[in-house]
Amino acid sequence: MPSSDIIVIGAGAIGAAVAWRCAQRGRSVTVVDPEPTRGAWRTAAGMLAPATELHYTEKPLLRLGLESLRRWPAFAAELTKESGADVGYRECGTVLAAWDSADLATLRDLHAFAASLDVESSLLTGRELRQLEPALAAGLPGGFHAPGDHQVDPRRVHEALMTACRRRGVRFVESAGALLIDRDQVRGVRVDGGVVLTSARVVVAAGAWSGRVDGVPDAMRAPVRPIKGQTLRMHLTGRTRLTRVVRGSVQGSPVYVVPRGDGSLVVGASSDEAGFDVQPRAGAVYELLRDAQALLPELSEAILDEVSTGLRPGSPDNAPIIGPADVEGLVYATGHFRNGILLTPVTADAVATLLADLTLDDVVRPFLPQRLGAAS
């Protein structure tokens, strides 16, 4: 029976990062995933945007996001060093464009809230907005500039994590995994063909599938549901003038455009509750194109390269589920919803520290599975 110090169920961004961090500490790690090329990271735009994702009711989540953002430069540099691959980390800043005067009022409130949390931001007049990003539509009434909200390329991050893991000796098993528990202690994972991989520590980082891992007692299942998101990838035949991430809400419909270093653009993101279906919905593609073109008219001439659909792991309070469940050896790292890429460094660090030292980083303490009355 092959044995590892740690088994991670799920080879997405979170699972691979947890595996990498644990392997760096000298642990033997096996990652089990039936389809490691699938994952929300394929669809994600990679905005590292805690300020422009601010919601007033979610201060602990904002703190977690800001802490993870702070760790991204070193995380990216270390990952590049170990994998040899650039991960598209760009300190580009983010602009929120107001569509109408109601949006302007919201942005003023956001600015005051950001200031109260020492998050750098500034309000922009319509003129300042277009000076900053001349590709924006004429006549937008103003905006909000978050110079600290950046981006990374999730596909590059994932590929680099897989490479870094392999170089650190992490084993990957392409299979579904069923948790084995005996006398209230995790014993390992059963994979296809009935093979049992033994381990006293199993991390469930299976994204939208985290609530469906076989062998987990019902009372302990992660309350995670799939929330379908679609993004578009496009490029202009000339070069886009866009340098920052642009976000906006066109007549109440949110949209963002992320300009990559290679000149490509990622437009997102729809949000549908449609179970595990990942087929692209025509209406969502339509709305993304409509709203992105409303903010950036030059996009009507863009080449549409790809429609991508993924499943975000949503939790009941839209916050992640990080930490030990109430069976010895089972740890969750899931439920990251829209923030999986942003929260990858802080989640991986916290889980690796937990597994090594049995201590939980204060910043992730509000996100224990027990808060949801499940997983316990």
Add this chain to the structure above:
Amino acid sequence: MPSSDIIVIGAGAIGAAVAWRCAQRGRSVTVVDPEPTRGAWRTAAGMLAPATELHYTEKPLLRLGLESLRRWPAFAAELTKESGADVGYRECGTVLAAWDSADLATLRDLHAFAASLDVESSLLTGRELRQLEPALAAGLPGGFHAPGDHQVDPRRVHEALMTACRRRGVRFVESAGALLIDRDQVRGVRVDGGVVLTSARVVVAAGAWSGRVDGVPDAMRAPVRPIKGQTLRMHLTGRTRLTRVVRGSVQGSPVYVVPRGDGSLVVGASSDEAGFDVQPRAGAVYELLRDAQALLPELSEAILDEVSTGLRPGSPDNAPIIGPADVEGLVYATGHFRNGILLTPVTADAVATLLADLTLDDVVRPFLPQRLGAAS
């Protein structure tokens, strides 16, 4: 030197149909195409719609279209018999939906024009329109029903033609082809590697590329230019209620939706003059989705399966170029613009008859290359 009675340059719908018809008459035929899986047929929706494509200035083209439509049932049946494949020929009829009262007036004129040509059609009130096709948006003011405008599936047609050709002994050479002329007589085609295929008869049926065949004297080139078109393929998770082809013009922007027998839907078609570029333009996808949803609201829930881009062969007067050029042995069958699939039977028959009997079908006589002051 391999020799054939006839060489066809271009393995698209027209080229393959010409080859098949010639092979049926016992001729040895070689088809030369660098990429036989490419062609406007891949993108085409396959509307057999001479009535709803009526333009008052194009009576000879309308006659050609009606004659080809008349031949489609037998053509499809024979093709199915020889290939063993269903080609998706459906006698479904077509509905033109008016968007506003200006459209209604246009449809009344169209109805009168159709009647003057003995083409069956009827005008519909808004209520009759929705009774006929309940999936249409509420509130459309009226429509036009052309019960004789049908559809075929161009991808199935092309596959069946390739099979039927092979069964008749047609040879396919995957290569570009350069025309060889000596003393005002076609001698054959030079293909990759310098190999010469000899033949005294060469048919140029290379679609949008027909004006670029090497070896054709400049004065004799087909005046054909590429006109980029995009279509979308989608399906509903339930079954669409749509039974007929629906066409409309949403605030001046034309759109059609073709319901296939397998429940899939083809939405088209954009029109861009963009050279030989076949990358999908985001703005065209947006407009097709917008206008198709405006006519058929259920499409917002459809799954988007494919964005397809092709190049129509446009001619100076939007009519095809069919018949002998002024060098012995060179024949054109190109320039079919939006009507390539509809006109496939009549074009293939006319060219095969011309090559066999040296007589030209009266119905194609208005479309000789010489009318354009080129190809001569």
